[in-house]
Amino acid sequence: xxxxxxxxxxxxxGTLIGPFAQANPGLGGVCTFVGEVRCxxxxxxxxxxxxxxxxxxxxxxxxHALADRAFARFTLMGLLMVHRVGVLYPGEPIVCVSAxxxxxxxxxxxxxxxxxxxxxxxxxWKREKRADGWHWIEPxxxxxxxxxxx
Amino acid sequence: xxxxxxxxxxxxxxxxxxPTLTLPAPSSAPLxxxxxxxxxxxxxxxxxxxxxxxxxxxxxxxADKAELQAGAGDEIALLPPVSGG
Numbered sequence: 001x002x003x004x005x006x007x008x009x010x011x012x013x014g015t016l017i018g019p020f021a022q023a024n025p026g027l028g029g030v031c032t033f034v035g036e037v038r039c040x041x042x043x044x045x046x047x048x049x050x051x052x053x054x055x056x057x058x059x060x061x062x063x064h065a066l067a068d069r070a071f072a073r074f075t076l077m078g079l080l081m082v083h084r085v086g087v088l089y090p091g092e093p094i095v096c097v098s099a100x101x102x103x104x105x106x107x108x109x110x111x112x113x114x115x116x117x118x119x120x121x122x123x124x125w126k127r128e129k130r131a132d133g134w135h136w137i138e139p140x141x142x143x144x145x146x147x148x149x150x
Numbered sequence: 151x152x153x154x155x156x157x158x159x160x161x162x163x164x165x166x167x168x169p170t171l172t173l174p175a176p177s178s179a180p181l182x183x184x185x186x187x188x189x190x191x192x193x194x195x196x197x198x199x200x201x202x203x204x205x206x207x208x209x210x211x212x213a214d215k216a217e218l219q220a221g222a223g224d225e226i227a228l229l230p231p232v233s234g235g
Contacts, residue, residue, distance in 0.1 A: 053163070055157065055159055055206070056209075057206065057208075057210075058206060058211065119234065120232070120234060121232065123229070123232060124232055124233060125161075125230065127161075127233075136161045137234060139233065139234045143234040
C-alpha cells in the first residue's frame with residue numbers, strides 16, 4: 001500500500017497512521033516519523049512561521065521516485081509519505097512518513113532513508129519568518145552528510 | 151501562445167516580485183539559456199546564473215542548462231538549491 005501526497009492544509013498524523021496500518025494486514029511492524037515546525041529560541045531569532053513552496057511538475061513525482069527507491073532497497077509492505085506545503089506555524093506537523101514491513105529493520109531504515117532524502121533532496125523551498133522578516137533557508141552541510149549515509 | 155512562461159522558485163520569486171513572468175517567444179530560433187538570461191531583468195539574471203541553480207523545461211529537469219531550447223508556449227522553471235532541514 002502506497003500513499004504519497006502533498007497537503008496544503010493541516011496535517012493530522014493520527015488520521016493517517018491508523019488507516020495506513022489497517023491497509024497493510026499481516027504486517028510485522030510499522031515505523032512512523034512525524035516532523036514538526038521548530039520554534040527556535042528567541043536568541044536564535046525565534047521562528048514565527050515557515051512557508052514551503054514547491055514546483056508541481058517535479059515535487060510530487062520526485063516523492064514517488066523516492067518511494068520507488070525505498071521499495072527497491074527495503075522489503076516493504078507499505079509506505080506513506082505526506083508532506084505539507086504552504087504556511088505553517090511552530091508545532092504544526094510538516095511531514096509524516098510511515099513504513100510497514102514484515103520485519104522492523106526494513107520499516108525503520110526505510111523511514112530514515114526517506115526522511116534524509118526528503119530533507120535534503122526533495123523539491124521544496126523554505127523560508128522562515130522571524131522578528132525581522134522572512135529569510136530563505138539555504139542548503140546545509142548536515143544535509144549532504146545525511147545523504148552520504150545511503 | 152506567443153510567450154514563454156518562466157516559473158521562479160525560492161528566492162528568485164522574491165527577486166522577481168512574482169512567482170512567474172513571461173517572455174516574448176522568439177519568432178525564429180528557440181531561446182537558449184543565454185537568451186533567457188538576456189531577456190530577464192538584470193538583477194534577476196545575475197541570481198539566475200548561479201551555477202547551483204537547475205532548470206526544468208515543461209516540467210522535465212535538464213541535466214545541463216546548455217540543452218535548453220525554449221519556444222512559444224513552453225514553461226521554463228528556475229530552481230535554486232532546495233532548502234535544508
